[in-house]
Amino acid sequence: xxxxxxxxxxxxxxxxxxxxxxxxxxxxxxxxxxxxxxxxxxxxxxxxxxxxxxxxxxxxxxxxxxxxxxxxxxxxxxxxxxxxxxxxxxxxxxxxxxxxxxxxxxxxxxxxxxxxxxxxxxxxxxxxxxxxxxxxxxxxxxxxxxxxxxxxxxxxxxxxxxxxxxxxxxxx
Amino acid sequence: xxxxxxxxxxxxxxxxxxxxxxxxxxxxxxxxxxxxxxxxxxxxxxxxxxxxxxxxxxxxxxxxxxxxxxxxxxxxxxxxxxxxxxxxxxxxxxxxxxxxxxxxxxxxxxxxxxxxxxxxxxxxxxxxxxxxxxxxxxxx
Numbered sequence: 001x002x003x004x005x006x007x008x009x010x011x012x013x014x015x016x017x018x019x020x021x022x023x024x025x026x027x028x029x030x031x032x033x034x035x036x037x038x039x040x041x042x043x044x045x046x047x048x049x050x051x052x053x054x055x056x057x058x059x060x061x062x063x064x065x066x067x068x069x070x071x072x073x074x075x076x077x078x079x080x081x082x083x084x085x086x087x088x089x090x091x092x093x094x095x096x097x098x099x100x101x102x103x104x105x106x107x108x109x110x111x112x113x114x115x116x117x118x119x120x121x122x123x124x125x126x127x128x129x130x131x132x133x134x135x136x137x138x139x140x141x142x143x144x145x146x147x148x149x150x151x152x153x154x155x156x157x158x159x160x161x162x163x164x165x166x167x168x169x170x171x172x
Numbered sequence: 173x174x175x176x177x178x179x180x181x182x183x184x185x186x187x188x189x190x191x192x193x194x195x196x197x198x199x200x201x202x203x204x205x206x207x208x209x210x211x212x213x214x215x216x217x218x219x220x221x222x223x224x225x226x227x228x229x230x231x232x233x234x235x236x237x238x239x240x241x242x243x244x245x246x247x248x249x250x251x252x253x254x255x256x257x258x259x260x261x262x263x264x265x266x267x268x269x270x271x272x273x274x275x276x277x278x279x280x281x282x283x284x285x286x287x288x289x290x291x292x293x294x295x296x297x298x299x300x301x302x303x304x305x306x307x308x309x310x311x312x
Binding site: 064067072075077113 | 190191218221222223224265267268269270271274275277278280283285288289290292
C-alpha cells in the first residue's frame with residue numbers, strides 16, 4: 001500500500017475520538033430530564049413532578065364547607081374558578097399546615113385537579129430521569145402510599161410523591 | 173326565566189357559624205323568630221349540615237318552615253337572614269369533583285361567589301330525601 005493511501009495512526013485515533021464524542025453527544029441528548037418541585041410540609045422535604053403542578057398560589061382564603069373529611073379543608077376561588085383543597089399533611093403523617101400561612105400548589109393530572117396545601121416551596125430543579133430511584137421497599141408510614149420514587153437533593157434523600165396516587169387515595 | 177331565557181332564582185342568604193349559605197326562596201313556606209321551642213320536626217341547621225364538633229353560636233335564631241311537596245312538617249333553625257338576592261343560574265358554580273359527593277350528601281349543590289365570599293347553596297329537599305333514605309335503612 002502506498003504511504004499516501006495508508007491511514008495514519010493519528011487519523012485513526014482522531015476518528016476514534018470523534019466517534020466517541022458523537023456517541024457521548026447522542027447519550028447526552030437522549031438523557032431525559034424531568035422538572036421536580038421540592039416543597040416543605042411539616043418541616044420535611046418532599047417533591048412532586050413539575051409537570052403535575054400548574055402553579056403555586058400564595059396563601060389564600062380557604063372557605064370551610066361542612067361535612068368534609070379532615071383532609072379536605074374546603075374551597076378556594078382562583079380567578080373565578082372554584083377548586084378543592086387537599087391537606088396533604090394528613091397523608092404524610094405530618095403536622096397540619098396553618099391555613100393562614102400555607103401555599104397552595106395547584107395540581108393537575110388527567111381529570112384530577114385540586115389545590116394542595118404545602119408549607120413552602122424549597123426549589124424547582126431539572127434532574128436526569130435516571131436519578132429518580134425507586135422507593136425503598138422498607139419505607140414506612142403513611143407516605144408509602146404516595147411515593148413514586150426518591151431523589152437526591154443537597155445530599156438528602158427526598159420522597160417524590162405521585163399526584164395520581166394521591167387522587168387514588170382520596171377517591172377511596 | 174328572564175328575558176334572555178335564563179333560569180332565575182331568588183335566594184335567601186344567611187350565615188351560620190361564619191359560613192354563608194343560600195336557599196331557593198321557593199322552598200320557604202314561612203319565616204319566624206325562634207322562640208325556644210323544641211319539636212320533632214324542628215332541626216338546628218348546623219346539626220342538619222354536619223358541622224361536626226365546631227361550636228356554633230346563633231346570634232338571631234330564625235325558623236324556616238320548608239315547603240314539602242308531601243305536606244310533611246319540616247322546619248330548620250338558621251341564623252338571621254342577611255339578604256334576598258335574585259340571581260341567574262349561570263352565576264352558580266358546581267362543587268369541584270373532589271368535594272361534590274360529600275356536599276351533595278348534605279344537600280349542598282352549588283357555590284355562588286358573592287363579593288369575595290363563597291355562598292353554599294342548600295336544597296332542603298335533598299336533605300329531607302337523604303334523611304328518609306337513612307331512616308328507611310334503619311327501619312324508621
